[in-house]
Amino acid sequence: MTENLYLSGNFAPVEGERSDTALRVSGKIPRELEGMLLRIGPNPVAPDPARYHWFTGNGMVHGVRLRGGRAEWYRRRYVRDDEVVAAMGWPPVPGPRRENELGGGNANTNVIRHAGKLYAIVEAGNLPVELDADLETVGRSDFGGTLPGGFSAHPKRDPVSGELWAAVYSPFADSIQMVVVGTNGRVRRHVDVPVPGRPMVHDCAITERYFVLLDLPVVFVPEALEAGGMPYQWKPEYGARVGLLPREGQAADVVWCEVEPCYVFHPMNAYDTPDGRVVLDVVRHPRMFATDMHGPNEGAPTLERWTVDPKQRRVKEQRLDERGQEFPRHDERLVGRPYRYGYTAGFAEGVALGGLIKHDLRDGKIELHHEGPARHFMEPVFVPASADADEDDGYVMAFNYDASSDRSDVVILHAQDFTAEPVATIHLPTRVPYGFHGNWVPDAS
Numbered sequence: 001m002t003e004n005l006y007l008s009g010n011f012a013p014v015e016g017e018r019s020d021t022a023l024r025v026s027g028k029i030p031r032e033l034e035g036m037l038l039r040i041g042p043n044p045v046a047p048d049p050a051r052y053h054w055f056t057g058n059g060m061v062h063g064v065r066l067r068g069g070r071a072e073w074y075r076r077r078y079v080r081d082d083e084v085v086a087a088m089g090w091p092p093v094p095g096p097r098r099e100n101e102l103g104g105g106n107a108n109t110n111v112i113r114h115a116g117k118l119y120a121i122v123e124a125g126n127l128p129v130e131l132d133a134d135l136e137t138v139g140r141s142d143f144g145g146t147l148p149g150g151f152s153a154h155p156k157r158d159p160v161s162g163e164l165w166a167a168v169y170s171p172f173a174d175s176i177q178m179v180v181v182g183t184n185g186r187v188r189r190h191v192d193v194p195v196p197g198r199p200m201v202h203d204c205a206i207t208e209r210y211f212v213l214l215d216l217p218v219v220f221v222p223e224a225l226e227a228g229g230m231p232y233q234w235k236p237e238y239g240a241r242v243g244l245l246p247r248e249g250q251a252a253d254v255v256w257c258e259v260e261p262c263y264v265f266h267p268m269n270a271y272d273t274p275d276g277r278v279v280l281d282v283v284r285h286p287r288m289f290a291t292d293m294h295g296p297n298e299g300a301p302t303l304e305r306w307t308v309d310p311k312q313r314r315v316k317e318q319r320l321d322e323r324g325q326e327f328p329r330h331d332e333r334l335v336g337r338p339y340r341y342g343y344t345a346g347f348a349e350g351v352a353l354g355g356l357i358k359h360d361l362r363d364g365k366i367e368l369h370h371e372g373p374a375r376h377f378m379e380p381v382f383v384p385a386s387a388d389a390d391e392d393d394g395y396v397m398a399f400n401y402d403a404s405s406d407r408s409d410v411v412i413l414h415a416q417d418f419t420a421e422p423v424a425t426i427h428l429p430t431r432v433p434y435g436f437h438g439n440w441v442p443d444a445s
């Protein structure tokens with residue numbers, strides 16, 4: 001058989017947990033960066049090369065702690081699920097369980113802090129897993145018994161209210177569930193929105209008026225699950241649409257607007273226009289899981305602007321950048337509000353990650369940060385220089401992988417000097433496998 005892409009190169013898992021101090025640093029770490037840069041991805045303990053898919057590997061969280069201009073430590077820890085604790089001989093993970101759980105409590109896709117707690121989170125039905133400040137697993141959480149089903153890997157935090165808004169789905173439900181988690185860490189409300197099938201709903205967006213749903217043609221195929229393969233597949237006949245649910249509305253209030261069939265894992269951001277439309281910026285894949293179940297090679301994902309007109313029920317689709325790119329981020333003090341700058345990870349060639357891309361969406365200007373063909377950047381995380389700094393006045397932080405040394409660094413750029421040498425590079429003594437997402441968790445939150 002051919003080699004499994006997701007078990008080779010920097011997709012391959014690293015061996016065991018580790019903790020390192022006295023990290024080597026080039027340049028100067030800004031003293032205002034006090035906290036942890038966290039990142040999570042799959043690190044399978046016992047993958048079957050014939051079946052393993054990147055999306056299903058056991059979670060591992062990687063963290064770098066910054067304080068007083070120093071990099072105090074790098075740590076990596078498994079997010080403990082049934083398979084991990086069985087393989088390692090560790091005690092079972094405490095906490096509630098879901099009936100329709102996949103993968104024995106696996107949580108591998110994002111890591112966030114909310115209401116004072118750290119969580120590893122994932123989509124498709126599994127519960128969040130709480131972590132402590134040293135990244136050790138505490139237990140599964142259903143937000144104090146208030147979560148009606150599973151959760152999502154991509155909740156959006158409203159910068160004014162502090163609430164989390166998430167689109168939750170499961171292979172066992174013909175609906176997409178909007179879940180709102182209050183600043184007290186408990187679910188305030190949820191709405192089940194019926195849809196014609198069982199789509200994969202990786203992410204969502206919010207504006208000041210709307211919760212934005214994506215109902216796209218990657219849908220659950222039960223036979224594929226039974227065969228042990230990727231259970232979601234490309235079905236363009238399902239159609240593709242964006243739904244606008246008024247934030248405090250009900251399922252019947254959703255206005256659906258069709259788009260060309262495609263797949264979107266990640267919106268960059270969304271906002272309302274004064275004339276009642278919604279601007280939704282997305283990374284658009286021309287298709288997904290159509291022919292290639294063991295590689296992301298289904299055509300280059302590009303940055304697009306969708307302008308959704310709920311009165312006409314029409315979407316104007318406009319390409320902003322032809323380059324292959326993913327993992328869009330922006331200044332999250334502007335979630336759901338008009339914004340100007342976004343940051344993505346570029347694909348150097350085909351599916352390989354490359355440099356970072358900065359978008360000035362107002363003036364249509366694009367800047368690239370490259371450090372040569374061997375250095376592959378993962379998701380860029382924006383951190384403002386201070387609470388009241390202007391948009392884009394701050395740092396873009398990213399883990400990378402250097403293929404020439406088979407190690408990773410954390411690179412800190414000043415966002416307003418994007419193409420320059422990094423402000424600081426923290427050299428890690430190990431590689432960090434290509435994974436999914438992460439966040440900056442400041443001490444003061």
Ligand SMILES: [Fe+2]
Pocket residue numbers: 153154202265266436437
């Ligand atoms: Fe994602």
